Amino acid sequence: MRPRPLVQGFCLLCRHHKYVFWIGxxxxxxxxxxxxxxxxxxxxxxxxxxxxxxxxxxxxALP
Structure with missing residues (x-):
């Protein structure tokens, strides 16, 4: 699997502008x-x- 590149952008989770990965x-x-x-x-x-x-x-486990 090819690593996803880091880009400068907005983190949806912590809401800061920094280097981020595309998560979908x-x-x-x-x-x-x-x-x-x-x-x-x-x-x-x-x-x-x-x-x-x-x-x-x-x-x-279920009986």
């Missing part, structure tokens, strides 16, 4: 806009997703 489009009410996030916010999201999935995997 966001959608609301059938409208779309590009979304960018800085490295710190990307690291937070990665940790959040990892923790969520670890908790999900630890659920007891």
């Amino acid at each position: 489009p966001v959608e609301h009410d059938r409208q779309r806009a590009p979304a960018y996030a800085c490295e710190d916010c990307c690291a937070f999201v990665r940790a959040y997703v990892d923790q969520f999935n670890r908790q999900w995997d630890q659920r007891p």
